[in-house]
Amino acid sequence: MNINAAPQIVGLASQGITPGYMSGFGNSFETEALPGALPVGRNSPQRAAYGLYAEQLSGSPFTAPRGANERSWLYRIRPSVKHSGRFVKADMHRWRSAPCLEHDLPIAQLRWDPPPMPKEQMTFLQGVHTMTTAGDVNTQAGMAAHIYLITQSMTDQAFYNADGEMMFVPQQGSLRLVTEFGVITVAPAEIAVVPRGVKFRVELIDGPARGYLCENYGGAFTLPERGPIGANCLANSRDFLTPVAAYEDKDTPTELYVKWGGQLYATQLPYSPIDVVAWHGNYAPYKYDLRTFSPVGAIGFDHPDPSIFTVLTSPSETAGTANIDFVIFPERWMVAENTFRPPWYHMNIMSEFMGLIYGVYDAKPQGFTPGGASLHNMMLPHGPDREAFDHASNGELKPVKLTGTMAFMFETRYPQRVTEYAATAGILQSDYADCWRGLEKRFDPTRP
């Protein structure tokens, strides 16, 4: 339990003040930006301190089992009913939700170049470019994989997503997420997760930003079981950081946007809804530095399944069949003996959307560049290209360190549908499948 009084960042979220964080994953946190703002020993006192309103934000049904039950108590200047009003439909731009069958691209292994940074002014709300959708937003199952391009901070605007939690994976440029729970800064090689229903705005820190965004319609991301690995390694709980409370008491007009049921709605407020002075609970945004992931792998022979690199998982009702696994391919040593070390050739019932944050991915040394993406959909074959195959088949198997690389995968049980933007925006590589063309027949029955 932590109590963090952090008056130094009250109302200064937009002025570059370094945020403070509490460490741990899924803890019952408590934090207050004014001393005594949190009630002691109860959630809903007759009168909350400082004239605040007490409000519960439920991220799970009330009756969810204890291990999956998520809620927080917020002590705020105005209750959220005052952050609501007459909504009008707003332009979704290039943001899409499942089911989205707007483009009928034939099945194929697909790869995209990084989308260039746009010249026009584009906030987060205009800059979400959906690449794929999977499942159904109306049944709380599946996901969408987006690339965001942002050239302008949101000002006098706030947003929340009722359809899913959002995992930001920056690739270029840092973001400041000014949330009602506090302020998170997130840079390339870090991720940040904002749960559904949490109000926030997205600001730029060091110029235009590009990155990936996983919109999770299903169960909240959680740490995967470690099984025989034991109590340590992979993603460790203490490396997850949740912000301390920070609020704005700002009576300036604010547009509130809500994504609900695959549509975007907007309403006008006369004040900022980022007005939570104190909160406690286990439903809150967090960040994580991917470089603190401790990879475990083959120290004898063979290549384990990529699930060994799972950072977070969104479980489904079927054990072991994830709604989404978030998997990374970080710096690591390759030491396996008499082993084809890159990922093997395979077909998979799961559907794999990959991105590259920096460096070179070992199975695709050419054509898969930082900011780009690839899609290996359900039961479509894939594996190393000719160059990677030759190198791995003939190289000396001494210990090799893969350095300066960070690729990731959003892997889902649902087939991923390509959006019209992804199919037609000019970044789709027409020759991707040619990377396997050079894999000639090598079979010779006279040479065992």
Ligand SMILES: [Fe+2]
């Ligand atoms: Fe794969």
